[in-house]
Amino acid sequence: KLHLSLQCCGEKNYISWVNTDYFKKEGIPKSCCNMTAGVNCTSAELKDLNTAASVVYQRGCFSLMTTTLEANLGIIAGISFGIAFFQLIGIFLAFCLSRYITNNQYEMV
Structure with a gap:
């Protein structure tokens, strides 16, 4: 839900998921898919970093969270x-x- 509401993916960016056990099994989480771009994320795309770059949010969640907290x-x-x-x-x-x-x-x- 965080990915969808802030339109972000991972700590710094979507590549933050690479060294996790989740990435080894599932790839980048489906919640990172950039639905506003009108693309359809498939599990194959989410497992390949080269194709995932065009279908997932590019910004990291940590900086967005700190910015949101500071603003409020x-x-x-x-x-x-x-x-x-x-x-x-x-x-x-x-x-x-x-x-x-x-x-x-x-x-x-």
């Missing part, structure tokens, strides 16, 4: 701080409840 860093940080804020409020309220229960136990005697 403000949103990610905002959500993270928002979650942390509610966690801290929960801890504070639990502490207040604990103090309230402890103080009331000693007054009952």
